[in-house]
Each structure stands twice: as C-alpha cells, then as structure tokens.
Amino acid sequence: MSKVAIHAIYDDEEPLMATAKELRSKGIKVKDVYSPFPIHGIDAVIGTPRTRIAICAFIYGITGTCLATLMMWYMMIHDWPTDVGGKPSFAYYMNVPAFIPITFEATVLCAAHGMAITYYLRCWMLPGVKAKNPDPRTTDDKFLMIVETKEENKNNIEAVLKNGGASEISYK
C-alpha cells in the first residue's frame, strides 16, 4: 500500500493545535509542523522527543573546565613555574584562586560553542543548505501540518483536517 503525505495549511496556530490534538486522540501521527514562530505546547501533541542538547552543553562545559585546568597546570605549575607578584606556583592548589576566572571563561566558551555547533549540525543548518520548509509562506504567517498516511485513510484524515479549519490541502 503506497503512503501519501497530506499537507494542510492553516492561517492561525490555534486551529492547527486543536486539529493536531484531535488527530492524536484518533491515534494518527502528525509527521511535522512548520510555523513562523515556536507554537508552545505543540511538541507534546505531535510527540517531538525532548531535545538532549542541554546535556551536550553540560558535557562540553565540563570538557572546557578540564582543558583549562590542564592547560594552566601544565604551563604555570609543571612546565615553567614562575613566582609572579609573590603568588606561589609550586602546586596547583596554591595557585588555583588566580585560575578561577579563566577556568570559568573556558567552561562557558566550550559549552556555548559546542552546543551551537551541535545544534547547527543536528538540524543540518549550514550555509548553502536548501530551504527546508515545503511552503515559503510558513516563515511569514502560514502554519503547515504534514500527516503521512496510507492511501486508504486519506479521505478520513482530510475530513478531520478540513473540519479543523485548514485553508488549503494538498498531497505530496
């Protein structure tokens, strides 16, 4: 049985949200929603898994902390200890108060950039990538919902989408 994707355009986010809820109650999965701004609460309705990008940021941050610690220990304590301004540098713990600012900055640097790079790669957003929205109006004021279904169910679903207030329906 061949699959078909129904593209339904809405003029507003509330009818789209209501329709998505109805589809969920009928056990029909919404494939994706494209909108000009984040619709709050849509993730739970269409079953978007919670992103783990914040966990990545934490791991990148810890990495930054470790790298900075290692760098300063190596340069100031191990490789070439220098007594600057009477600040003892014979052991890491003696010198550590002066290292805190850079440790903090390196943590933030790695967490922020690591997370941003992960975000752009995970969403596959890079210079030169083709626009991902199927309809250019969805960055302006239209809301697009895509439902993938079997050929035989399409009339059923189309009725739900239409009743929910879809202004245009097309098949891809």
Next chain:
Amino acid sequence: MQHESEIREPLILGNKSYHQITEDIVKPIEGKATKYWYMLLTVSVICFLWGIWCLSYTIGTGIGVWGSNNGVDWAWDITNFVWWIGIGHAGTLISAVLLLFRQKWRMAINRSAEAMTIFAVMCAAIFVLLHTGRPWLDYWLFPLPNQFGSLWVNFNSPLMWDVFAVSTYFSVSLVFWYTGLVPDFAMIRDRAVKPMAKKVYSLLSFGWGGSARHWHRFEEVSLVLAGLSTPLVFSVHSIVSTDFATSVVPGWHTTIFPPYFVAGAVFSGFAMVLTLLLIMRKIYALENYITIKHIEYMNIVIIVTGSIVGVAYLTELFISWYSGVEYEQYAFLNRATGPYWWAYAAMMTCNVISPQLFWFKKLRTNLTFTFIMSIIVNIGMWFERFVIIVPTLCRTFLPSSWNMYHPTFVDIGIYTGTIGMFFTFFLLFTRYFPVIAQAELKSILKSSGQEFKEKHAAHGHSHDAAH
C-alpha cells in the same frame, strides 16, 4: 495561548496581523534607504576613515604619538576600552537576563541591542590591541609555547583573564545573536524577489525551515545560551575591573570595583541602546513595536543602575576616609579637588544627579528628554572611566613623577574613529538585517498585541455581564 493581565500595557500597538509584522520588519530591507540614512552613514564613514588614518599613524610611528606619558601610562586607550566594553553589556543583559526573567518587552529590542554589543566589543578590542604598543606582537597574548618569543603567558594576571573574558564574550555574543537571526533571515529569503537578495539570504539563513522539532531545539539553545551568557556578562566587567583592583595603586585597590563596574556598564549600555533605538524607531517607523512603554522600561533600568553607581561612588568616598590610609584619602581628594576636578564634577552630575530625574513619569516617557539623557549618561560614564584612570595616575606615590595628561589629536582621532565605526556598522545592520526579532514578536502578538488585548478585554467584560 498565554493570557496576560489587562493592566499590562500592550507591547505591539495597532492592528497587526502576523503578515503585517513581516511587512513592517522587512520594509527597511526591501525598500530604498532614506536620505537620513545616507546622511548618517556619510558622517559615520568619514569619522571611521579618520580613525583608520590615526590608527595607522599610531602603528607606523609608535604610541608616542598619544598623550600618554611616563606617569599617566594608561589614558584614553583604557578609558575608551572600558567604556566600549561597558556599553556592550546592555545587549547581553537584554537578550540573556531578560530572557531568563521571561520579560516580553525584550523581544522588540534584543536584536539591535545585541548588534550593539558586538560592534561595541569590536571597538573596545581596537584599543586593547593598540595599547600594547607593538600590535604586531599581539599574538603573544595567546598561551603559546616559549619558542614563539616569550615565556608562557601569566595566568595570575588579570590582563590575561581579560583576554579570555573578552574573546569568550565576543564570540558567545556573536553566536547568540546569529542563532536568533537565522529564522528571520529565512523569512526574508522566502519572500525575496531579487535573485541576489534571495541568494544572500539563503546563505545567511542556513536552510532554516521552522519545523516543530527545530523550533524546539532553537528554544532550548536560546535558553541555555542565555543561562551561559548571564554569568558571562557579569564576569567580563568584573574581570575588567580587576585590571585595576588587583594593583596596589591607591584609588584602584578596592573590592567594590567588580559590582560597581558591572552596574556602570549596564547603566551606560542602556543609555546607548536608547540613543540608537530612539533614532532607529523614528527613521524606520517602528513606533508600534518600540513603544513608549519600552522606552519607559529602559529608563527604569537606568534609574536603578544609575542609583547603584551613585551609591558606589559615595561608598568609595566614605571608605577612603574611614580606612585611615592617607594615600587612599589623597587619591579621592585629588579626584574631587585636584587638577581634574571638572571631570569628577561632570561624572557626578551626569551619572548620579541627572538619572534621578527619571523618577518623574512625565520625563521618563518623554522621547526628547530621554534622548538627551541617554547622551548625558554616556558622557558621564566616559568621564567615570577617565576619572578612575588619569587623575589617579597623574598623582601617584612619587611627587617627582607627577604630571598632567593632555590628549593629542591622534587620541581624539582614534576615539572618534571607533564611534564612526560603531555607527557605520550599526547603520549597515539596520539596512540589511531584520532589526526586530520578528519570529519572537509574532509569538507574543496574541498575548501582548493591542488589538488582541482589547478584544480579550471586551470579551471578558461581556462575559462578566452575562453572569
């Protein structure tokens, strides 16, 4: 949809639809530039070019062409550096701290405030790179192995902390700003007609499509970046203040410096945001988005931070007397009554007295008055940094090394040049970038838009009557 109390004033005026917001935001980009824009750009570019000439002259001849001398070895360079870095702080405060506090009024101003941050930090970087004297050796600032010319850098030094703080601050602000810009670039891309514009905005928008999954990640990334930027912004000016506070120079060696610098930074930054926005909303007809209420909110931040700065000045004075250390006492006596008393007086008037006028609602909602005040605050904050640096250094421990400082035309030229550069970049930004975060703004239209609020209020009343 989120509902908002009727008592809160609307943040988007007029009868706007989502499409109307799009139209209003792209108008400056798709339309022709006005003659005011060209006039401002010409003046800015002339200042910028003059600054480049003075900068080249400095590099070619050496920093002997500045007014800095053997006593006053930090002068306009560090004054301007601290001033510009401070200005940048408002952008991060608006975009990060106000995001964490879920302040919706940030959405109309965060984009341009962050742009301001980035350009201000670029201006600051010029001074800090030049003041080393031999800028071609500035790579020594990085932790490079000894065979590159020097020993390992000294991580005990606040100047080194500064290198890490400022470069982290700049790059993280840039990423934060750009991540927010991507959906708006996509909006311009999707409606662009000219092939060149289509191509450029396609490249800039990274293929953004706005699927629910991507919005979900986008929001998470914004939130975490805000959470990271908040301590970052406070750390940056704290570290800048330790450049002074960890020295043993009387008048600098004070623990109050970090909070006092941060408050001053936010204070001057908000003033600069006001200067820029008051011009921008007028030229691009953005009065419906950057409303009087937005201006009032910013003026309230100015009263709060201005008062913190005022308290800090008085605390410093009190502590210098109460400490019983005569060097410390002299440092402050010299600031207030010494050869640079006029700079101290300007600082006190502009920063402590004048912002208190904003307690009057009439004044803080008056645009002309706000504009004049924003300039006064910026002048005042420049004098604050000047007062900390020059009067202190011109009267240090050895009276034999006491001398006055006079800026040369090169000092003035480089400073003017950075102001020119700042405005050139900002004007180009307003012409080619979406100056308001339209995607975010659309998400609050139904809770904070005037039309929707009024409809909701009318509906609410009829509902009450029915009971």
